[in-house]
Amino acid sequence: MGSSQAAASLCVLVGLGLAGILLITRKLKQVIREDFGAFVDKLQLLPPPQPAPPKAPHPLTGLTFAVSDVFDIEGHVTGFGHPDWVRTHDKASRTAPVVSTLVEGGATCIGKTIVDELAYSISGENEHYCTPTNPAAPSKTPGGSSSGAAVAVAANLADFSLGIDTVGGVRVPAAFCGIMGFRPSHGAVSHTGIIPVSTSLDTVGWFAKDPKVLGRVGHVLLQLPYAYSRSPRQFVLADDCLEQVKIPTNRITQVVVKSTEKHYGRQVLKHENLDDYFNLKVPSLRKFHNEKTNGAVKVSSIKLLASVAQFLQRHEFKHNHDEWIDSVKPILDSATSAQICGPPESSDMEVEICKSVKNELHAAVNSLLKDDGILVIPTVADPPSKLGGKPLLSEDFRSRAFGLLSIASLSGCCQVTIPLGLHNKNPVSVSFIAKHGSDRFLLDTLQTMYTSLQDQADLVTNTKLSKSALTREQSAEISKEKGNNAYKAKDYHKAIEFYSEAIKLCGNNSTYYSNRAQAYLEIGSYHQAETDCSQAINLNKKNVKAYFRRGSAREVLGYYKEAIEDFKYAHVLEPTNKRAAAAAERLRKLFVP
Template structure:
């Protein structure tokens, strides 16, 4: 070790040994020793490019789930002694995989020895973050025209045809056999003609059959607004690309919430359009009866501008009364309920909606039936190419018989009529998702059921829905969802601009 010449104070006794013990524990993934060498309590900090962890328990949980640190060696270490009980240690590291990083630690002496109270770690960024992108360019595809989207860049979900590229659908086996597309999907072509360029092809959950954003093959894209939490899916890569500032528009799809959930988890604006309002030519289907085109942006004004390009002309506007629905809002966790309450409503509809769970179950059954009709022939004999989560859904889909599917279809039709009656000429204000973004690795079962009950409302009735970012008291992003009658997409986009001021 070298001592900072400006202070000329030697390292305090025991510090060098503690630092070396930490480095050995890090390289052997000795979790107990690492816990011991980080100061206990709620104020200990560890930061990196992904975000800041505050509290010993948060740091310990992070280490326990990452599977060890990348192999490295120390090439320089500098100590700046503050006093006998505190010192700053900066280490330059060289990674086995290549490149150099840096680690800065603030150490303090406690009665039982030295421990880190704050740390920041940096490593060389990857040339391509494969959690976010499958392909990327500068641009990957230039604009074909000029118009309202001049200068904007698009992250295209890996379900849309991009001429000259294959559609990967989040599954390596599908990508391997996919042919190169001969022309752009309709939505992609419209964006290019309006002046936008394609930044790249972004990751998706496998076949878009998940709301988590955790792909078994490529991992979970980062969520910069909620570090170490899920990105939301299935429009996961597109959402993260926009949130990270790597694209301005995230083109995606929404079948059961795949725009609204990542928008909520990452503090973005997002729209699920009226079913059938935008052509789905060149889009790989999941469940055609529910699939819609959608997109995400960081501002409501750009969300609306994209709508000006993609949506059909406005139908006659109806009312803009904002209505809360307690039976739906109650599905969300308390912090999300409080955040959504920041959107002022003009009235509430207190009808009890006793059939919500039956509606959600019918949505999932009919969605699964359709998914197997469009993907079953290819997946038969290939289910082992899927991650566990998505595979279990397709296995269930394969087991659904005609009678069960027909019963679900009848319930879907009844639900659609009831929901359209509930909405009428109003605009419902409900949570976009039932919770903030869950931490990576937790059980998603309860959250998924509650969130699907909320998101299926628009899906069942083919309604447009716009997610607005709100913030919980804990500082985490959540979403407030505006839902209106079919064809009122432009009204919702106008409201989003008015309510957000962006």
């Protein structure tokens, strides 16, 4: 009998132990989900104290940021997305100047984020560390190489973040995670203290959700003077590039065209076939093709740009890290190894031709855009693939992606990725490119157009009417939904603007007035709230929320008898509404003799 009791007690203990382990595991998983797997190293670099008045505060005061694990931070090993890199390298003796500049500008650095293995891929998947979860599409890849930096911003873990963009390392994850990503003009930001991938293509890029934050960071890193912004005089829509996207073309073009017309007029719009233009302006592309294949197969100039960019990236990466690659080649991820170590050694002739392509493309894009032009292209042709999927490794996927990404990478021009909502639950984006050195012009244009681009994207997304005109009722409903979203985000003034737009479009809807009244209550505008509720009740005598909200406004204004009547009537219309009943009874006891 004793042994049976002992066995039973043991079973209970084991069961409790297993339950505890399960609980702890669930909690750990929850922590990982909350962190989205973005960080490889948490730390804190605090800004200096604010200067005494009358000096202005630091320009980035109050902002937090993260950096990809290719930037040196004193006392930390820069990991480069590979544990053997960490094992074979020492801690950094100083912090990269670009990071120090941001900290000195008032921002707080909160950690280092995951990059693809050796910052070389565009998938965002890293078999050595967890792949960061894409907040915009959790079952899809986040894009790379600066995957963690993009996820940190998309998940609201940081206000902005830094990444390295060689051939899409910032732009692709920005597109896949539904945020903004900026690739500045080549050479505009210092690369000291950053592990190089491809010296002639690398740029320091940054991510943000707010265009104002993107611009503030740009002013600090690019050392831009504050001046009046210039308006673009030409938007060049690259028709052949836009036709490559795997969604209806007008899902992007209509949004850009409508926004452009609103701000600058239709006369600034121009259409261009970039394949024909580059064939004419970049003759070295054909030389490169002939050198590699003897010209046996006809290839588009955009596809050739992809080949040149990948060739240069591989050549310069080997040059920078050849000795280390040889020592770890057997343990590299197979896909990364194939990309880095793939084709035979490049010839001097091929390298010289690539340099000619870069120079000619630089001149061609600058000639096309001049000082006041914007080139409009898709950021990527394909949506993000499923985690662990094969499309990102396919040659077709890479060719389509690198063809578009190589335009800015090879020309050295600046480019910004702009989110345009979702299509079939996948983030959609467009990219604006400006000539080399026009970074401020591009950032200013983005700030001017960003809100209208989002509005136009919402119209297309919410109604799925990309060609036919929207009815006033449909437009009003979209404005109401935007108001609801702004209210949930506690941006009450913005919510009032959207509800007002809905009322302007359709003034006989009781809900619009009632919703605006609730937003007025939040900001303490009680008279406006009462007026809106009265109008809502005139339109719909059974609007329970309007009665309750008017009662709340009247209570604060001191109209206690009227407030009691409103609360009582709300309770009559909705007998289960305990808040209305309790409010009426509370006021009755306090103010009714």
